[in-house]
Amino acid sequence: MIRPAMRPPAAGGRCLWLVIILALTLATGAANAQADRPADFSDLVKAKLPSVVTVTSTREIEPDQRIPMPQFPPDWPFGDFFDNLPGMPPGGVPPDRPARALGSGFIIDPAGYIVTNNHVIEGADEIEVVLNDDSELPAQLVGTDPATDLALLKVEPDNPLPALEWGDSGAAEVGDWIVAIGNPFGLGGSVSAGIISATARDIHAGPYDDFIQTDAAINQGNSGGPVFAMDGKVIGVATAIFSQSGGNIGIGFAIPSALARPVIEQLREHGEVPRGWLGVQIQPVTDEIAEALGLKDTAGALVSRVVPDSPAAEAGLQVGDLIVRFDGRDVQDARALQRIVAEAEIGSSAEVTVRRDDSTETLTVTVGRLEIESQQASAAPTETDPGRIGMALAPLTPEMREQFGITEGTGGALVADIAQGSPAAEAGLQPGDVITRVGSTEVQEPEDVV
DSSP states (O other): OOOOSSOOOOHHHHHHHHHHHHHHHHHHHHHHHHHHSOSOSHHHHHHHGGGEEEEEEEEOOOGGGOOBOOOOOTTOTTHHHHHTOTTOOTTBSOTTSOEEEEEEEEEEETTTEEEEEHHHHTTOSEEEEEOTTSOEEEEEEEEEETTTTEEEEEOOOSSOOOOOOBOOGGGOOTTOEEEEEEOGGGOTTEEEEEEEEEEEEOOSSSTTOOEEEEOSOOOTTOTTOEEEOTTSOEEEEEEEEOOSSSSOOSOEEEEEHHHHHHHHHHHHHHSSOOOEEOOEEEEEOOHHHHHHHTOSSOOSEEEEEEOTTSHHHHHTOOTTOEEEEETTEEOOSHHHHHHHHHHSOTTOEEEEEEEETTEEEEEEEEOEEOOTTSOSOOOSOSSSOTTTTOEEEEOOOHHHHHHHTOOTTOOSEEEEEEOTTSHHHHTTOOTTOEEOEETTEEOOSHHHHO
16 A cells, blocks of 8 residues: 555644744744844954043133032022032132043054044143053144044054054945944943944034934943944944933934045145135025926025135136036035035036026036135025024026016015025015015125025
8 A cells, every 4th residue: 555655634733734834934034133133242342442542631711711600599508518619719610620521532543543523622732542451641633624523633652552444334224233332421441232223414513414323322422432333344433412311312423434534534644624615605406496497306506606706706607507517426415515525626627517597508617725714615595594584595597587477677586485483484575575675785686685
């Protein structure tokens, strides 16, 4: 008699097999998920912790900067205690007591070059670096770049120091694991881990905002510390947190290595960061402006002012030009143009493609040098302060005149957008209005209003 190799299971048996198969499937999925998750970060931390340092900066307090003491009720039982502290003058901290700031940093060269944040050492009279072995070394400031909040220090070690390697922040993706090491609240050598929550964040901290957002615990004192990818390379410099209490709530920000690395290299070579300058004031293209200009989208940066005798003026750029391409790179928005111009080589010739009226023109500009007191291209709209007034202005181009029915002989600045609840809205201004006079002064263009 020929029998099957396995007897078909009964109905109840089939249910049992299904349960077993489902359990095996779930177990396999859990195992795969666990394989994608690091078992721990101990090897990475052991290898990189010696390269992370504590940065201490001190500055003398001027007599007029004395911190006032709190005022207590006359019958408060501990009032005399504060009044009689040794060396404490009535009303505040003695003027000769230095102010101290604590932050983090990391070694990028065995010779003693250390990266930190500008705000950690800003205004410091003395800077000291505490290594992982608790040895202390005086540090000299090589250079600082307030625009990106980066600074480079130099110490003179007796022996080569363990240095870190820059990674590629451009390859980092939302959801990737990262590790942060720093000195939160003076607790040196603290480690936290999390994921990348977002990239290219603009938190309005500076003109070149492009932050990595993470839920790894970053607190006061982490500033200047490294953020690592899982390969152990630095892809970010911890710099800011979003918090109403001053403590971590899972929203921290790091300067990406793609931005930090070239800045640090410039600081090491020049002690400063030379940046390109175009000489225009620009504003974003809002949906209303795009519709008025007959544009398909909001890409580009609208020129609202051209600085006299600037590279832009010499190249022939005009108010109302829409810059869509610069030096071979597409301009997606006003922020993108800022970064592209800043990265351009000073003295080089760059082609600028603009949309002017109904045509496209290509101009050649010689990139100038951005001075600290000047602005190469402001990403804020051409407006009086939007936080105070709440209106965006645009030049009266032919498209704008046709869109809003404005006669050719009318001059002034077009109100392109109004923020709800703003002073401009409360005053009755509306998109499509034309401002012809401010006070007793006649205006012809948006910069005249500003």
